[in-house]
Amino acid sequence: MTTERVITFREAITEALRLEMRRDERVILLGEDVAGGAGRQAEGLSEAWGGAFAEYKGLFAEFGDNRVLDTPISEMGYLGAAVGAAITGLRPVAELMFVDFIGVCMDQLMNQAAFARYMSGGRVNVPLTMLTHVGAGVGMAAQHSKMLYSFFAHIPGLKVVAPSSAYHAKGLLTAAIRDDDPVVFCVHKLLLGQSEHVPEEPYEFPIGKARIARPGSDVTLIGAAMTTSVCLRAAKALEADGIDAEVVDLLSISPLDEETVLSSVRRTGRAVVVDEGFPRCGLAADVAALIAGHAFDHLDGPVKMVTAPHAPVPFSRPLELAFMPGPERVRAATLELF
Amino acid sequence: MTNIGPDNRAATAPPLNEMLGLYRTMVLIRAFEQRFATLVLKGTFSGAGHLCVGQEAVAAGVCAALRNDDYVTSNHRGHGHCLAKGVDPDEMMAELYGKATGTCKGKGGSMHIADFRRGMLGANGIVGAGLPIACGAALTAKLTKSGRVAVAFFGDGASNIGAFHESLNLASIWKLPVVFVCENNRYGEATPVEYALAAEHVADRAPAYRMPGVIADGQDVLDVYAKAREAVSHARAGDGPVLLECETYRYFGHFVGDQARYRSAEEVESFRARDCIIRCAEQLTKQHGVRAKQLEDIAADAEGRLDTAVAFAESSAIPDAAEIMTDVYSEVRR
Numbered sequence: 001m002t003t004e005r006v007i008t009f010r011e012a013i014t015e016a017l018r019l020e021m022r023r024d025e026r027v028i029l030l031g032e033d034v035a036g037g038a039g040r041q042a043e044g045l046s047e048a049w050g051g052a053f054a055e056y057k058g059l060f061a062e063f064g065d066n067r068v069l070d071t072p073i074s075e076m077g078y079l080g081a082a083v084g085a086a087i088t089g090l091r092p093v094a095e096l097m098f099v100d101f102i103g104v105c106m107d108q109l110m111n112q113a114a115f116a117r118y119m120s121g122g123r124v125n126v127p128l129t130m131l132t133h134v135g136a137g138v139g140m141a142a143q144h145s146k147m148l149y150s151f152f153a154h155i156p157g158l159k160v161v162a163p164s165s166a167y168h169a170k171g172l173l174t175a176a177i178r179d180d181d182p183v184v185f186c187v188h189k190l191l192l193g194q195s196e197h198v199p200e201e202p203y204e205f206p207i208g209k210a211r212i213a214r215p216g217s218d219v220t221l222i223g224a225a226m227t228t229s230v231c232l233r234a235a236k237a238l239e240a241d242g243i244d245a246e247v248v249d250l251l252s253i254s255p256l257d258e259e260t261v262l263s264s265v266r267r268t269g270r271a272v273v274v275d276e277g278f279p280r281c282g283l284a285a286d287v288a289a290l291i292a293g294h295a296f297d298h299l300d301g302p303v304k305m306v307t308a309p310h311a312p313v314p315f316s317r318p319l320e321l322a323f324m325p326g327p328e329r330v331r332a333a334t335l336e337l338f
Numbered sequence: 339m340t341n342i343g344p345d346n347r348a349a350t351a352p353p354l355n356e357m358l359g360l361y362r363t364m365v366l367i368r369a370f371e372q373r374f375a376t377l378v379l380k381g382t383f384s385g386a387g388h389l390c391v392g393q394e395a396v397a398a399g400v401c402a403a404l405r406n407d408d409y410v411t412s413n414h415r416g417h418g419h420c421l422a423k424g425v426d427p428d429e430m431m432a433e434l435y436g437k438a439t440g441t442c443k444g445k446g447g448s449m450h451i452a453d454f455r456r457g458m459l460g461a462n463g464i465v466g467a468g469l470p471i472a473c474g475a476a477l478t479a480k481l482t483k484s485g486r487v488a489v490a491f492f493g494d495g496a497s498n499i500g501a502f503h504e505s506l507n508l509a510s511i512w513k514l515p516v517v518f519v520c521e522n523n524r525y526g527e528a529t530p531v532e533y534a535l536a537a538e539h540v541a542d543r544a545p546a547y548r549m550p551g552v553i554a555d556g557q558d559v560l561d562v563y564a565k566a567r568e569a570v571s572h573a574r575a576g577d578g579p580v581l582l583e584c585e586t587y588r589y590f591g592h593f594v595g596d597q598a599r600y601r602s603a604e605e606v607e608s609f610r611a612r613d614c615i616i617r618c619a620e621q622l623t624k625q626h627g628v629r630a631k632q633l634e635d636i637a638a639d640a641e642g643r644l645d646t647a648v649a650f651a652e653s654s655a656i657p658d659a660a661e662i663m664t665d666v667y668s669e670v671r672r
Contacts, residue, residue, distance in 0.1 A: 028481070066481055067481075069512075071508070072504075072507060072508065072511065074504040074507065074508060076470060076500055076501050076504050077470050077473065077501070077504030077505055077507065077508040078470075078504075078508060079470070080467070080469070080470020080471055080473065080474060080501065080504075080505070081470050081471075081473040081474035081477055081505075081508060082474060083470070083471055083474055084411075084459070084470065084471035084472060084473060084474020084475040084476075084477065084478070084488075085474040085475070085477050085478045086474070087454075087459060087471070087474075087475070088409065088459070088474065088475045088478040088479075089478055089482065090477070090478050090481065090482075092474075104500075107464055107467055107501075108467070108470060108471075111463070111464050111467065112462075112464075112467055112471060116452075116460065117665050117666070117667070117668070118445055118665045118666055119442055119445055119446040119450045119452070119460070120441075120442050120445075120446060120450075120452040120454070120460065120665075121440070121441070121442035121443030121444070121445050121446065121665060122443065122664060122665030123442070123452065123453075123454055124452070124454050125668065156666050157666055157667065159667070179668070180668040181667050181668050255667075
């Protein structure tokens with residue numbers, strides 16, 4: 001028996017990009033320091049970074065500066081250029097280094113990419129992937145640590161995915177690049193180093209599909225990105241309490257796989273939604289409303305929400321750790337249902 | 339100021355057929371806008387209307403310098419750009435009426451007309467938003483070696499927004515085949531350009547981005563046409579972007595119904611005295627001996643074309659309510 005290949009979440013992103021760029025020459029990658037050392041190929045100083053999170057190492061060497069484009073620090077300019085390239089036949093992957101930077105370029109995503117199909121009466125595709133880094137836990141404070149996936153999911157026309165592991169990162173990024181709609185691909189920074197078995201061949205994981213990360217019968221814990229592993233750890237801890245928890249990993253924030261969520265809750269009768277985002281008008285509230293509206297008769301108690309507080313992400317390490325929903329909070333919220 | 343070519347204003351006029359083409363386009367745009375204004379004031383359809391009456395020479399002169407497959411992005415005052423790029427007046431009028439047969443199936447309206455078959459990538463309701471998109475279209479042209487050029491039309495107001503500056507910088511460092519066409523009509527909404535612009539001319543900003551900055555007389559279609567041709571061939575040759583500022587004027591307010599009390603009657607009159615259509619008619623008469631009757635026929639043809647467009651729009655169906663949920667995504671979702 002051959003051993004299964006294990007790679008990191010970071011390497012899974014590189015691999016999805018490499019395979020799609022080989023498969024389709026319309027796929028380009030652009031963003032700040034996606035290579036690093038732009039224009040210094042002759043001196044052997046190019047590809048110094050391969051992205052701020054080193055997910056693109058080797059792509060510049062293989063595909064060159066026509067397809068791996070370092071941009072100035074100019075998010076409105078290059079994200080808009082990615083929209084223009086997408087509506088004229090390319091399939092750009094534009095990196096927004098930290099999702100928090102969306103404030104300087106939101107128009108191009110919200111009013112342009114998201115609505116170009118609709119406002120033209122369906123006469124254009126917008127095959128744009130915006131890959132961006134989300135989440136707290138790296139000590140960079142409130143301007144570099146937000147989730148914001150709910151922000152994007154609020155806008156019709158955008159698709160939003162938040163993979164929880166290397167396998168799903170590769171499959172969802174492949175699907176995002178091949179999708180004819182703009183997709184916001186949210187990478188939680190704390191997941192980049194996690195590893196698991198990832199097949200070497202290209203594959204898509206469908207956008208709009210959740211998965212059962214752990215089957216169980218007593219309660220449904222619902223997470224996305226980092227909070228999926230939080231739910232899994234909480235489920236493990238709940239075994240000691242005699243509770244068999246099911247974990248639903250949303251993977252796609254929009255479209256949301258309502259059926260997988262609802263059928264799980266209808267079976268277990270209890271739901272805890274775990275979300276690292278801010279609580280007001282956020283993912284947890286949205287999923288809780290879905291359950292209340294469509295599975296109320298199956299519930300044995302209120303839908304519990306475990307979220308970040310309605311506060312900016314603090315810098316100080318102990319405060320940052322307290323800010324992020326952890327397994328203990330999920331366990332405590334779950335126990336209130338029994 | 340860098341001028342990329344000789345001043346062509348005194349140069350020999352283009353051949354008769356080209357001049358007549360420019361004239362026809364301008365007359366059609368003005369007739370379209372006047373018909374549109376009449377319909378808005380009658381309450382025929384909803385929404386804001388931004389007229390480009392007075393500015394017709396810019397759309398006509400620049401688009402005449404383009405190939406059919408070249409790209410254009412436009413702004414909220416975009417009917418002229420669409421017509422000059424060859425978008426069908428029937429479909430445009432139907433769009434204004436919100437009908438299913440409109441260019442955008444009634445989902446875009448006046449500020450958002452797009453027709454990808456004609457390289458018209460979209461008018462835009464957000465000031466300055468078309469400039470980065472034009473850069474992206476030019477990037478596609480460059481990477482696929484299609485030989486196409488992208489033009490971004492925008493106003494003097496947009497030259498103060500971040501997207502303008504980011505786009506000029508990006509286009510310059512990547513040597514993109516894009517021509518930034520500023521229609522300086524002297525007002526951003528109700529604010530005069532001399533108040534809002536920290537430069538004498540928008541084109542003065544070009545050297546800061548290491549690209550040629552050219553000023554054309556936007557009331558003279560031949561000057562616009564000559565300078566646009568040079569700018570477009572500069573971009574198409576791979577020599578990078580150009581900023582072409584066309585000094586022009588809108589005869590009416592920011593929107594239909596704006597009384598434009600922020601400017602004097604004398605000022606309006608001074609620009610009307612240099613009207614682009616009257617001027618072109620004089621040039622046609624003087625240089626090519628075109629008779630008044632032929633010019634009258636062109637005007638009558640435009641009115642007839644608009645009668646057809648209005649009839650088409652009025653007889654078209656309103657969109658089915660189910661259309662609200664189509665075209666949101668590539669597949670239909672609930």
